[in-house]
Amino acid sequence: AQSVTQLGSHVSVSEGALVLLRCNYSSSVPPYLFWYVQYPNQGLQLLLKYTTGATLVKGINGFEAEFKKSETSFHLTKPSAHMSDAAEYFCAVSPISGTYKYIFGTGTRLKVLA
Amino acid sequence: KAGVTQTPRYLIKTRGQQVTLSCSPISGHRSVSWYQQTPGQGLQFLFEYFSETQRNKGNFPGRFSGRQFSNSRSEMNVSTLELGDSALYLCASRRDRGTSDTQYFGPGTRLTVL
Numbered sequence: 278a279q280s281v282t283q284l285g286s287h288v289s290v291s292e293g294a295l296v297l298l299r300c301n302y303s304s305s306v307p308p309y310l311f312w313y314v315q316y317p318n319q320g321l322q323l324l325l326k327y328t329t330g331a332t333l334v335k336g337i338n339g340f341e342a343e344f345k346k347s348e349t350s351f352h353l354t355k356p357s358a359h360m361s362d363a364a365e366y367f368c369a370v371s372p373i374s375g376t377y378k379y380i381f382g383t384g385t386r387l388k389v390l391a
Numbered sequence: 392k393a394g395v396t397q398t399p400r401y402l403i404k405t406r407g408q409q410v411t412l413s414c415s416p417i418s419g420h421r422s423v424s425w426y427q428q429t430p431g432q433g434l435q436f437l438f439e440y441f442s443e444t445q446r447n448k449g450n451f452p453g454r455f456s457g458r459q460f461s462n463s464r465s466e467m468n469v470s471t472l473e474l475g476d477s478a479l480y481l482c483a484s485r486r487d488r489g490t491s492d493t494q495y496f497g498p499g500t501r502l503t504v505l
Contacts, residue, residue: 309491320395320481320496328491346466368432371490379424379494381434 279304281370283382291390296355297339298385302369303349308370311379312342315365324366327351338362354378365391393417395484395497403503409470412500416463416484422446423465425457426475428479437480440465441487470500477504 284299302308309328325336327363332344342353351368368382404410410462416423417438424447425437436449440459457467463484471478483494 298428303422310494313496317496318501320498321483321497326491326493329433375492378436381426381435 278300279308279370279372279380280378281368281382281383283366283368285385286383287386287388289388289390290358292335292360293357296353296358296362296387297363298353298355298387300342300351300382301349302351304372305344306373307344307346307349310342310344311335311369311371312351312353313339313367314367314368315367315384316337317364321367325330346391358387358389360389360391363387395481395482395495397482397497397500399442399500400436400498401501403505406472406474408472409442409468410472410502411457412482412483412502414465414484414497415481416465417495420484420486421463422464422485422487422492423459424483424485425465425467426481426483427451428481428499429477434481434503437467453500463470472504474504477502486500 280303282301284308325334327334327344335341342354349359365384365386369379398413421426422441424439427435438449454470459465479499481496481499485492485494
């Protein structure tokens, strides 16, 4: 069965510092991969997704993620954190075939320090 | 293009009551999924509807049910409410061109059970 692991339920970075949020998946076949962001009292907004092609995916708000099959990872990065990046981030997977079902990670709450 | 809308945004009920939540998907989207989000359990998949039929179901008791109408709008019903049903209920729609298709989330309905 597929699963998603997000290391670190809380991550703090200084404004201007690198943001790195980790996501590892467990699947016999690499799934489709997504990163979502959730601001307080709001729904989830898609940041980026990987389906096929280039393994480095660029998303909105300066975020990007790299699919590494050998490491079963899809870590999210941003070179320079901004105060407005403070939110909760969710990694999700969807199988490339079979029954459609998103599996979400437990989320990482990002805090940006002034 | 209007996004996914959910009504009501906030709801307060007492134990034993029942509740109906509504979701209007993005125009042209045929699939609607429902999720429950709580601090302890994270994002959990409830069910997915496509063309008025439940296509996938998560591991929730039968008190949780849903339906989809011919215009793709969906409702979710919870009967005999329990304190543990307090959560943010999120609806997501997608066009349904395959498992790589992006889900777009609504702002959620915050249900509080007293």
